[in-house]
Amino acid sequence: MASQSKENYLKALFHLDQKDKAISVTELGKVMEVKKSSVTNMVKKLAESGWLKYEKYQPIRLTKKGRKAAALIIRKHRLTEMFLVTKMGFGWEEVHDIAEQMEHIDSPILFDKMDELMDSPRFDPHGSPIPSKDGTLHATHFYPLDSFKQNDIVLLKALRHSEHTFLEYLNSKELKLHEQIAIHSIEPFDKSMIVSYGKHTHVVLSATISTNLMCEKVGDI
Amino acid sequence: MASQSKENYLKALFHLDQKDKAISVTELGKVMEVKKSSVTNMVKKLAESGWLKYEKYQPIRLTKKGRKAAALIIRKHRLTEMFLVTKMGFGWEEVHDIAEQMEHIDSPILFDKMDELMDSPRFDPHGSPIPSKDGTLHATHFYPLDSFKQNDIVLLKALRHSEHTFLEYLNSKELKLHEQIAIHSIEPFDKSMIVSYGKHTHVVLSATISTNLMCEKVGDI
DNA sequence: AAAATTTGTTAGTTATAGCTAACTTATTAA
DNA sequence: TTAATAAGTTAGCTATAACTAACAAATTTT
Numbered sequence: 055m056a057s058q059s060k061e062n063y064l065k066a067l068f069h070l071d072q073k074d075k076a077i078s079v080t081e082l083g084k085v086m087e088v089k090k091s092s093v094t095n096m097v098k099k100l101a102e103s104g105w106l107k108y109e110k111y112q113p114i115r116l117t118k119k120g121r122k123a124a125a126l127i128i129r130k131h132r133l134t135e136m137f138l139v140t141k142m143g144f145g146w147e148e149v150h151d152i153a154e155q156m157e158h159i160d161s162p163i164l165f166d167k168m169d170e171l172m173d174s175p176r177f178d179p180h181g182s183p184i185p186s187k188d189g190t191l192h193a194t195h196f197y198p199l200d201s202f203k204q205n206d207i208v209l210l211k212a213l214r215h216s217e218h219t220f221l222e223y224l225n226s227k228e229l230k231l232h233e234q235i236a237i238h239s240i241e242p243f244d245k246s247m248i249v250s251y252g253k254h255t256h257v258v259l260s261a262t263i264s265t266n267l268m269c270e271k272v273g274d275i
Numbered sequence: 276m277a278s279q280s281k282e283n284y285l286k287a288l289f290h291l292d293q294k295d296k297a298i299s300v301t302e303l304g305k306v307m308e309v310k311k312s313s314v315t316n317m318v319k320k321l322a323e324s325g326w327l328k329y330e331k332y333q334p335i336r337l338t339k340k341g342r343k344a345a346a347l348i349i350r351k352h353r354l355t356e357m358f359l360v361t362k363m364g365f366g367w368e369e370v371h372d373i374a375e376q377m378e379h380i381d382s383p384i385l386f387d388k389m390d391e392l393m394d395s396p397r398f399d400p401h402g403s404p405i406p407s408k409d410g411t412l413h414a415t416h417f418y419p420l421d422s423f424k425q426n427d428i429v430l431l432k433a434l435r436h437s438e439h440t441f442l443e444y445l446n447s448k449e450l451k452l453h454e455q456i457a458i459h460s461i462e463p464f465d466k467s468m469i470v471s472y473g474k475h476t477h478v479v480l481s482a483t484i485s486t487n488l489m490c491e492k493v494g495d496i
Numbered sequence: 497a498a499a500a501t502t503t504g505t506t507a508g509t510t511a512t513a514g515c516t517a518a519c520t521t522a523t524t525a526a
Numbered sequence: 527t528t529a530a531t532a533a534g535t536t537a538g539c540t541a542t543a544a545c546t547a548a549c550a551a552a553t554t555t556t
Contacts, residue, residue: 059514079533089514089515092513092514110535111535138385142389142392155381159373160376161372163365167364299503312507312546316544320542332505
């Protein structure tokens with residue numbers, strides 16, 4: 055495939071692409087933490103190799119080929135994260151940086167083996183879906199905790215993002231994926247919630263937290 | 276640490292260093308599969324960062340710092356190989372290329388975890404010693420099968436090299452590491468041997484094979 | 497000891513991937 | 527609708543790490 059740098063651009067493009075709106079040079083530069091001029095340069099090269107379509111001053115559009123390549127890199131990343139957590143005993147807050155490097159490893163047998171050893175997991179440790187081998191990423195239908203109502207019972211299915219500090223916070227609250235959460239009340243003023251889950255009853259979750267907890271309703275109190 | 280390319284130079288230098296004789300630019304170039312001019316250039320840079328000592332037209336000498344850095348890269352390589360074989364079910368002929376990439380991953384916790392999960396293995400799947408965490412590589416005292424005598428019983432402890440075809444050959448003969456080998460006779464003309472091991476009796480091993488099987492004597496027939 | 501060969505170095509080129517500075521195009525505000 | 531701002535591009539520079547071609551030093555052979 056492409057160089058590590060190119061793979062990172064493809065990955066970033068894939069993520070921006072998911073948010074449906076047009077992808078700009080400036081935006082891509084922000085995500086990649088490089089200057090706009092560097093982006094213009096790189097995007098030209100990626101266009102030459104058919105990973106994306108690009109015309110001066112126009113939005114960047116991934117091609118089917120580019121989208122598939124990106125999905126397969128993300129597949130390697132997420133399979134690795136899941137392997138590290140389920141087979142090696144790492145915490146979900148430890149695996150991102152390792153997977154960030156492992157995703158560039160060129161070895162189909164390695165990732166096939168991980169997949170096999172884990173019986174083809176569909177989600178990574180943070181609840182993000184793992185693209186399938188053909189580069190397909192099926193959409194999930196989870197909604198932020200703050201979009202549910204009082205007396206709803208939900209399951210925590212994914213995190214909107216996986217920043218280290220956020221994961222550490224959830225660890226400190228012993229709030230894990232697939233945990234059942236009961237919404238006792240919602241404070242109208244700051245949207246903070248009083249919830250119960252696992253062995254914790256009547257815990258306060260701020261709106262900052264609850265917007266990032268992606269859930270699925272399973273019943274009522 | 277250094278770039279991937281620099282790490283590969285250090286590794287090559289370490290291996291050449293083990294063969295005690297002075298390291299030349301030409302030799303290093305052959306191992307690295309680059310032109311001599313590229314070596315001269317790189318060696319200058321490595322010298323500037325203190326990985327080695329170098330003066331024009333003089334042999335290259337690794338510094339203590341360089342030797343340690345190299346040993347730690349080799350540690351990552353060999354730990355990975357062992358992990359892939361013992362924890363993931365790969366064959367010893369499949370792991371080199373993967374480890375070659377994984378050895379550049381910057382993540383102490385990953386390799387510490389592998390080490391822990393395997394209870395600090397001392398050898399990799401091909402019998403090569405794994406440098407310890409402080410960069411020490413203890414010498415092994417194994418000798419090629421062809422240096423033993425008729426009626427000696429030995430254990431296969433390591434391979435002199437691990438080329439894919441050689442490993443495949445050993446697989447086809449069902450000859451594994453730690454297998455006990457009894458030397459029945461040695462053909463004086465071509466130094467081929469008739470040996471028995473496992474469930475195989477009176478198998479012929481050519482000198483080409485036996486020189487690459489590093490063994491340790493455990494008794495007599 | 498001179499000639500031939502091998503070994504090693506230097507200078508200059510290429511590709512990748514970033515940067516700054518200057519400029520152009522597009523969009524938004526006055 | 528002009529002016530200001532934001533977005534995007536171009537040109538030229540830097541570092542890494544390879545290369546070739548030409549040359550210099552060291553070693554071997556005759």
